[in-house]
Amino acid sequence: MSMTITEKIIAAHAQKEKVTPGELVQVKIDLSLANDITAPLSIKELEKQGIEKIFDPDKIVLVADHNTPCKDIASAQNVKLMQEFAQKHGISHFFVGGKAGIEHVLLPEQGLIVPGDLIIGADSHTCTYGALGAFSTGMGSTDIAASWVLGETWLRVPESILFVYEGKRKQFVTGKDLILFTIGKIGVDGARYCAMEFTGPVIQELSLDERFTMTNMAVEAGAKNGIMEADDKVLSYLTEIKSPRSPIVYQSDSDAQWKEIIEIAVSSIEPQVAFPHLPSNTHSVYSIPQIEVDQVVIGSCTNGRMEDLRMAAQVLKEREVHPRVRLLIFPGSPAILRQAEKEGLLQIFLEAGGIIAPASCGPCLGGHLGVLAEGEKCVSTTNRNFLGRMGHIKSEVYLANPYIAASSAVAGYIAAPDQI
Numbered sequence: 001m002s003m004t005i006t007e008k009i010i011a012a013h014a015q016k017e018k019v020t021p022g023e024l025v026q027v028k029i030d031l032s033l034a035n036d037i038t039a040p041l042s043i044k045e046l047e048k049q050g051i052e053k054i055f056d057p058d059k060i061v062l063v064a065d066h067n068t069p070c071k072d073i074a075s076a077q078n079v080k081l082m083q084e085f086a087q088k089h090g091i092s093h094f095f096v097g098g099k100a101g102i103e104h105v106l107l108p109e110q111g112l113i114v115p116g117d118l119i120i121g122a123d124s125h126t127c128t129y130g131a132l133g134a135f136s137t138g139m140g141s142t143d144i145a146a147s148w149v150l151g152e153t154w155l156r157v158p159e160s161i162l163f164v165y166e167g168k169r170k171q172f173v174t175g176k177d178l179i180l181f182t183i184g185k186i187g188v189d190g191a192r193y194c195a196m197e198f199t200g201p202v203i204q205e206l207s208l209d210e211r212f213t214m215t216n217m218a219v220e221a222g223a224k225n226g227i228m229e230a231d232d233k234v235l236s237y238l239t240e241i242k243s244p245r246s247p248i249v250y251q252s253d254s255d256a257q258w259k260e261i262i263e264i265a266v267s268s269i270e271p272q273v274a275f276p277h278l279p280s281n282t283h284s285v286y287s288i289p290q291i292e293v294d295q296v297v298i299g300s301c302t303n304g305r306m307e308d309l310r311m312a313a314q315v316l317k318e319r320e321v322h323p324r325v326r327l328l329i330f331p332g333s334p335a336i337l338r339q340a341e342k343e344g345l346l347q348i349f350l351e352a353g354g355i356i357a358p359a360s361c362g363p364c365l366g367g368h369l370g371v372l373a374e375g376e377k378c379v380s381t382t383n384r385n386f387l388g389r390m391g392h393i394k395s396e397v398y399l400a401n402p403y404i405a406a407s408s409a410v411a412g413y414i415a416a417p418d419q420i
Contacts, residue, residue, distance in 0.1 A: 001017065001018055002253040002254075002255045002256050002257065003018060003019070003252070003253060003256055004160040004195065004197060004252040004253075004256045004257075004258070005133065005135075005195075005197060005227050005229060005250045005251065005252050006135055006157075006158065006160055006195035006197065006225060006227055007019050007020075007021075007157060007160070007256075008250040008252075009116060009117075009118055009134070009135040009250060010025060010027060010118070010135060010155060010157055012116070012248075013027040013028045013029070013030075013118040013135075014026060014027045014028075015028075019157045020157060021157050021158060021159040021160070021257075021259075022156065022157060022159075023156070023157045024154060024155070024156050024157075025154065025155055025157060026152055026153070026154055027118055027152060027153060027154070027155055028118070028151060028152050029059065029118055029119065029120055029147055029151060029152060029153060030059065030117040030118050030119055031059055031060075031061060031107075031112060031113070031117065031119040031120075031121075032059060032060055032061070032119070032120050032121065032144055032147040032148060033060070033061035033062070033063065033103060033107065033119070033120075033121040033122070033123070033126065033144075034061075034062060034063075034121065034122040034123070034141065034144055035062075035063050035064065035065050035066050035103055035122070035123055036063070036064040036065065036066050036067055036068065036075065036078050036079055036082060037066045037067070037078070038122030038123060038141045038144070039062050039078075039081075039082050039085075039122065039141075040078045040081050040082065041122070041141035041142075041145075042122060042141045042142070042144045042145035042148065043081055043082070043085045043145075044081075045141065045142055045145040046145050046148065046149070051149055053149070054089050054091075054148045054149060055147075055148065055149060055150060055151035056151060057089050057090045057091045057092060058092055058093070059151070060089075060091050060093070060148055061091075061093040061094075061095075061103075061107060061112065062082050062085070062086055062091060062093070062094045062095070063094075063095045063096075063100060063101075063102075063103040063106060063107075064079045064082060064095065064096040064097075064100050065095075065100055065101065065102050065103050065106075065359075065360050065361055066360070066361045066365065066367055067360075067367050067368060068096070068097075068100055068358065068360045069358060069360075071367065071368040071369075079096060082094065082096070083096065093110075093112065098334060099334065100334075100359065100360070101331075101332055101333030101334055101335075101336070101359040101360075102299075102300065102301045102304055102330075102332045102333065102359060102360065102361055103121070103123065103301070104123075104125055104126070104128040104129070104212075104216060104301035105212075105301055105304055105305060105332030105333045105336070105359075106332070106333045107129070108128075108129065108131075108132060108212070108241075109241065109333055109335055109336075110241075111238070111241050111242065111243035111244060111245070113129045113132050113134055113136075114132065114134070114238060114243055114245045114246070114247040114248075115132055115133030115134060115230035115234060115247035115248060115249050115250070116133065116134065116230075116247055116248030116249065116250060117129070117132075117134040117135070117136070118134070118135045118136075119134055119135070119136040119137075120136070120137060120138070120139050120143070120144065120147060120153055121136070121137075121138055121139070121144070122138070122139060122140065122141045122144040123138055124138040124219045125138065125216050125219060125301050125302075125383065126138040126139075127215055127216065127218045127219050127223065127224075127225045127226050128212055128215055128216040128226075128301060129215070130215035130218065130225055130226040130227035130228060131208060131211035131212045131214070131215040131216075131226075131228055131234075132208075132230060132234055132237075133227065133228060133229055133230030133234060133247070133249060133250065134227075135225055135227065136225060137155075137224050137225045138219065139153065156193070158193055158194050158195045158223075158224040158225070159193075159194050159195070159258075159259040160194060160195040160196075160197055160252075160256070160257075160258055160259060161191055161194050161195070161196055161197070161258060161259050161260045161261075161262065162197050162199060162252075162258045162260070162261045162262070163182060163196060163197065163198050163199070163200075163262050163264060164199055164200040164261065164262070164263045164264065165178060165198065165199070165200040165201070165202035165203055165264050165266055166200050166201055166202060166263065166264070166265060166266065167202065167265045167266040167267035167268075168266070168267050169202065169266050169267075169269070170267070170269065170270060170271075171418070172271045172401070172403045172404070172416055172417060172418075173266070173269055173270065173271055174210055174213070174271075174311070174401045174402070174403070175206050175207075175209075175210030175211060175213040175214045176210075176213050176214075176217075176272070176302070176303060176381070176400070176401040176402075177269060177270075177271050177272045177401055178202070178214060178264075178266060178269065179213065179214040179217045179218075179220075180217075180272040180274055180279065180282050180399065181264070181269050181272055181282060182221070182262075182264065183217065183220050183221045183274075183279050183280045183282070184272070184274070184280050184281070184282030185262075185264070186221055186262070186280075187221070187280050188220060188221060188222060188278055188279060188280045189221070189222040190221050190222065191218070191221040191222050191223040192222035192223075193222070193223075193224050194222075194223055194224060194259060195223065195224055195225050195226075195227060196215075196218045196221065196223045196225070196226045196227070197226075197227050197228070197252060198211075198214055198215070198226065198227070198228050199228065199229065199252075200264075202266050203228060204231065207233075207307055208233055208234065208237055209305040209306065209307035209308065210307065211228055212305065213302050213303055213308075214226065214228075215227065215228065216301055216302045216383060217279065217302060217383050220279040220280075220383060220384065221280075229249075229250075229251055229252070230247060230249045230250075234247075235247065235249075270284040270285065270286055270287075271284065271285045271286075271400070271401060271403065271404055271416055272284065272285070272399075272400070272401075273285050273288060273379075273398050273399065273400045273404065273414060274385055274398065274399035274400070275288075275385075275398060276385050276387070276396040276397060276398065277385055277386050277387045277389075277396075277397075278385065278386070279383065279384065279385060279399060281385075285400070285404055285414065285415070285416045285419075286416065286419075288414060290413045290414075291377065291398070291413055291414045292324070292377065292412060292413045293325060293377045293378060293379050293398070293408055293409075293412065293413060293414060294324065294325065294326065294372070294376040294377055294378065295325065295326045295327075295328065295370060295372060295376060295377075295378040295379075296321075296325055296326070296327045296328070296378065296379045296380070296405050296406070296408055296409040297328050297330065297362070297363060297364070297370060297378060297379075297380040297381065297382060297390075297405070298312050298327070298328070298329050298330065298381050298402055298405050298406065299328070299329060299330025299331065299332065299357070299362065299364075299381065299382075300330065300332075300361065300362075300364045300380075300381060300382040300383065301332070301361070301364075301383070302381060302382055302383040303381035303382075303401065303402055304330055304331060304332030304333075304336070304359075304381075305332050305336060306336050306339055306340070308381065308402045309329070309331065309336070309340050309345050309402070310343075310345065311401070311402035311403050311406070312329070312345075312349070312402040312403075312405065312406040313343075313345040313348045313349065313406075314403075314406075314417075315402075315403055315406035315407050315410065315417050316348055316349060316352040316354070316406050316409070316410065317348050317352075319352055319410045319420075320352055320353055320410070321352050321353035321354060321409045321410060322409065322410060322411060322412030324412055325408075325409050325412055326355065326370070327349075327352070327353065327354040327355065327409040328354070328355050328357055328362065328363070328369070328370045329349050329354050329355065329356050329357060330357045330358075330359065330360060330361075330362045330369075331356075331359050332359060333359050334359055336359070337356075337359055352409075352410075354409070357369050357370070363390050363391070364380075364382040364383075364384075364389075364390070365384075365389065365390075366388065366389055366390050366391050370390075371390065371391040371392075372390045372391030372392055372395035372397075373391065373392055373395065374392040374394045374395065375392075375394055375395065376391070376392070376395045376396075377395070377396045377397075377398065378390055378395070378396070378397050378398065379398045379400055379404065379405050379408040379409075379414055380397050380398070380399060380400070380405065381399070381400065381401065381402050381405050382397070382399065383399070384397075384399075385397035385398065385399050398414060400414070403416065403417055404416055407419065407420050
């Protein structure tokens with residue numbers, strides 16, 4: 001009966017004593033979410049089928065976070081469609097306008113996720129919630145539409161890979177660097193349709209913000225989900241945000257079956273930079289040539305949390321952004337924006353010459369609020385640097401942690417804080 005955390009959560013939601021990798025199961029869901037790009041597809045599918053009733057309005061979440069504030073008529077129509085759907089069905093968790101934030105930052109903050117949950121979302125980075133000991137994965141809009149009616153979905157139980165992190169981190173090495181290094185090690189398909197379980201003393205030392213960063217990028221290695229055991233830090237966080245729901249904490253059994261166990265000594269890892277056009281194209285910041293940049297983006301569902309903004313402010317305090325560089329700051333939620341103001345971080349960013357943007361995904365997917373022109377280079381704390389990801393097909397995106405991003409904004413080229 002030995003199982004991993006992922007297998008135990010799936011088994012519980014399939015109402016089975018045990019599941020095994022490769023098995024197809026029907027599972028009850030605790031939450032199903034979509035955003036202003038994917039939700040309209042789900043809504044239109046329900047309308048097409050003439051379906052008028054959803055299974056539970058409290059277990060559906062809609063967030064207008066990708067093209068908000070609406071950039072054009074099409075995006076405005078999408079938000080209007082979501083608004084009408086939410087009103088029609090009494091959906092309580094609809095985040096728009098001043099209440100909107102980046103969905104994968106906002107939902108944990110709102111207490112909508114607890115350990116032991118099974119969450120699906122019409123967004124590939126739904127895997128973020130594994131940092132709280134939940135099973136979460138992205139799906140297509142049609143599957144999401146079906147879940148809104150049935151309250152369940154189907155899954156093929158993934159194999160699990162165990163990643164064990166040990167050693168002492170070097171200066172400026174964050175959770176972002178650990179996951180970039182890992183993806184560089186195994187490749188963008190190295191965990192294809194697998195559960196990536198992160199463990200070891202280094203993971204236990206990480207803050208929750210850094211843990212979210214790691215599970216968020218599991219999909220960049222092709223994983224079905226990323227997950228960590230919920231520990232005292234997670235339970236304290238749930239108490240702090242006054243989560244109304246009770247967690248169910250699972251642990252992987254000592255004799256659980258792993259597809260592979262990968263041990264990573266972090267003491268040799270330096271701050272990472274992922275070159276275009278793959279997150280796996282990683283290099284130490286200290287080993288690269290001088291690469292001039294035009295834009296720096298700090299934010300996203302990967303690195304738009306309070307700790308990320310504090311890292312950036314630590315570098316930017318009493319410094320100025322290079323005159324050639326546009327620095328864009330995207331807080332992950334309204335609460336983070338307010339806290340950043342309270343701590344004086346916004347003043348630091350503004351005095352440095354940065355631009356404070358709304359709590360949204362912004363240019364991460366080439367949407368708006370910072371799209372790149374032909375030939376421009378951007379250092380970004382986001383999660384993807386695919387060809388044309390942030391704008392023109394001949395632009396380039398380099399992925400890095402907030403320290404490196406902020407330093408690059410000051411230097412005008414990709415650099416670490418101790419290089420400026």
